[in-house]
Amino acid sequence: MTNFAIVTIFTDMIKKYIPLISIVLLMAVAGCSAFSSAEKKAEYPQQPDDIRRNRAGSLLGSNNFKIFSSDKKESEPSEGTKSKEVIAVNAYLWRASLDTLSFMPLASADPLGGVIITDWYENPEVKGERFKVNVLISDKNLRSNAVTVSAFKQISTSGSWRDATVNEKVARDLENKILTRARELRLEKESK
Amino acid sequence: METKMKKILLSTTAICLFSAGVAHADMQVISAGNGPVITVGGTADFQVGSGSQESLYKNQSSSGVADGSKTSIYSRELHTRTDTNIHLKVDGRADNGLGYGAYIELNADTNANDTTANNNSARRTYIYVESGFGRIETGATGDAGNALKVGAETLAHGTGGIAGDFYKYVDLANGGIANNAKYAILPGLPTAAGMPGEANVGYTAGFSGGAGTLKKDTHDDRANANKISYYTPRIDGLQAGVSFTPDQAEHGTANGFTSANGGASELGGGFPAFIDVWNGGVNYETRYNDIAISTAITGEYGDAKDSGTTSATIDGLEAYSFGLNLSYAGFTIGGSYADAPEFGLSKSYNSSMHYWTLGGAYEFGPLGTSITYLSSTVKHGSSASAPDASFQNVSFGADYKLAPGLLPYLEVSFFETDSGSSSSSTTVDNKGTIFIGGTQLNF
Numbered sequence: 001m002t003n004f005a006i007v008t009i010f011t012d013m014i015k016k017y018i019p020l021i022s023i024v025l026l027m028a029v030a031g032c033s034a035f036s037s038a039e040k041k042a043e044y045p046q047q048p049d050d051i052r053r054n055r056a057g058s059l060l061g062s063n064n065f066k067i068f069s070s071d072k073k074e075s076e077p078s079e080g081t082k083s084k085e086v087i088a089v090n091a092y093l094w095r096a097s098l099d100t101l102s103f104m105p106l107a108s109a110d111p112l113g114g115v116i117i118t119d120w121y122e123n124p125e126v127k128g129e130r131f132k133v134n135v136l137i138s139d140k141n142l143r144s145n146a147v148t149v150s151a152f153k154q155i156s157t158s159g160s161w162r163d164a165t166v167n168e169k170v171a172r173d174l175e176n177k178i179l180t181r182a183r184e185l186r187l188e189k190e191s192k
Numbered sequence: 193m194e195t196k197m198k199k200i201l202l203s204t205t206a207i208c209l210f211s212a213g214v215a216h217a218d219m220q221v222i223s224a225g226n227g228p229v230i231t232v233g234g235t236a237d238f239q240v241g242s243g244s245q246e247s248l249y250k251n252q253s254s255s256g257v258a259d260g261s262k263t264s265i266y267s268r269e270l271h272t273r274t275d276t277n278i279h280l281k282v283d284g285r286a287d288n289g290l291g292y293g294a295y296i297e298l299n300a301d302t303n304a305n306d307t308t309a310n311n312n313s314a315r316r317t318y319i320y321v322e323s324g325f326g327r328i329e330t331g332a333t334g335d336a337g338n339a340l341k342v343g344a345e346t347l348a349h350g351t352g353g354i355a356g357d358f359y360k361y362v363d364l365a366n367g368g369i370a371n372n373a374k375y376a377i378l379p380g381l382p383t384a385a386g387m388p389g390e391a392n393v394g395y396t397a398g399f400s401g402g403a404g405t406l407k408k409d410t411h412d413d414r415a416n417a418n419k420i421s422y423y424t425p426r427i428d429g430l431q432a433g434v435s436f437t438p439d440q441a442e443h444g445t446a447n448g449f450t451s452a453n454g455g456a457s458e459l460g461g462g463f464p465a466f467i468d469v470w471n472g473g474v475n476y477e478t479r480y481n482d483i484a485i486s487t488a489i490t491g492e493y494g495d496a497k498d499s500g501t502t503s504a505t506i507d508g509l510e511a512y513s514f515g516l517n518l519s520y521a522g523f524t525i526g527g528s529y530a531d532a533p534e535f536g537l538s539k540s541y542n543s544s545m546h547y548w549t550l551g552g553a554y555e556f557g558p559l560g561t562s563i564t565y566l567s568s569t570v571k572h573g574s575s576a577s578a579p580d581a582s583f584q585n586v587s588f589g590a591d592y593k594l595a596p597g598l599l600p601y602l603e604v605s606f607f608e609t610d611s612g613s614s615s616s617s618t619t620v621d622n623k624g625t626i627f628i629g630g631t632q633l634n635f
Contacts, residue, residue, distance in 0.1 A: 053634055056598065059596055065635070
């Protein structure tokens, strides 16, 4: 009974100061958060049901099924990017560019900078002239002005290659083909 | 005066919880870079269980009479059950470091074993706010003591061993048969584990138990009653938490508001709900020479409802537990001891309950195995209509993480009850074996 009496007295004291204690706790949690922004996120205990559930992991792995996120840092870096791909520009435009220029040898491709540079390519059916293409993707969104194509032409003269003027229409046609292909890719993904 | 103070507490808490965020919003706009993230997930668990027990219990009537009528659910040994939940998580972090969010867990099975007595479709719903100085949770969720506890039940595999689903397949309420014997069949303080005799009571049964036609976890209502909890950060391995539950019969909104006097049988199945319940614990984790040590002390205290008559006759709530687990190279051993001097029975009974657990587990890659043991005793004074009753259970469990989120499991439990009846005691005691196999899918 002695223990009971002690607990009763202690509990009565606590009950009297419940509002004050609760307010102080809440104020402390909220008011002192300004000092915690640089701290590591604290771990808090879970209920036994959650612990057992978490032991199985998740079908989605570390990629939770987010139905809404206003955190741009957590959202995908660019439209159409798969979860583990590192592409800093619009992925549809990137893939469309590679698809469109697949008949030409690539000299370099930088997905972070959004730059594709082909090597010189001579059409086997049209000897004596060769082309080189630079593609620049400048936006994370699929927009018509997000891709810029520069085309270069050389003509073989007396065994050496000399630069020649290339019709502007070549670059514009390539841009249109890339944009069309990008839209096709996006439609394919959205229809899945 | 106390009532007025309680009103101030609850209304102030609700206001402060939101003003905490608003105050900082005035100072700093929550940037789009730290806005809330809403995540959908859930669990689907399909289980097949088979429980063998003494024929007296197997062949009883649906109202718990040992008449051999086989109208109770125990007349068949093989049953299937599903436990499916969908949860929504909202998590955000303000520029000043304040974390906030909510958790909503919805039952997808709303007319089967794992619902509350009122078929609640929302099992747990709460809001949280956290910073470097701690975390506050408000709503219908578990208490701090249950989250911080340590013991054999916290290392079990399968469905949870001695804290798992074994009791859903055999009659461990059996008050009607065994002279109102009350068994403490699950480890944990009474709020989380249920009062002796409460867990898995048939829906149509009263305080004396019975087989019923449906299996309801009435203690789930109590465990997830509306409450306010506070957790400290873990500092040098030490973490504490405290929960305050004004009324254990108020869970979300499905139960509605309750009266000042719920009586001795307020929750479904005829068990009391306590008021002004304080629950808390201290947990300590450390590592010594590659041995991980985890220990905790938890306790809870509450009052019986006051009608002018019932409070004079019903015990309040008072219980304590201590647990210790040690882990090394994939092996874990641990145990716990709990004592509950009061748990809502008649004061004249002078009842008390204690249990102890012991267990071991081994994890190797995706495979986990465990063996856990529980021994409990419920004692009553001479005026009680129920005799002293003891319960023992040893459970072997295993699970294998077949793929991310896919966890098949097996479990076998051997249980034995001792009703304490003096005459023909062997005919009212129960013992048997429960086999469970299933698969849990998380997403």
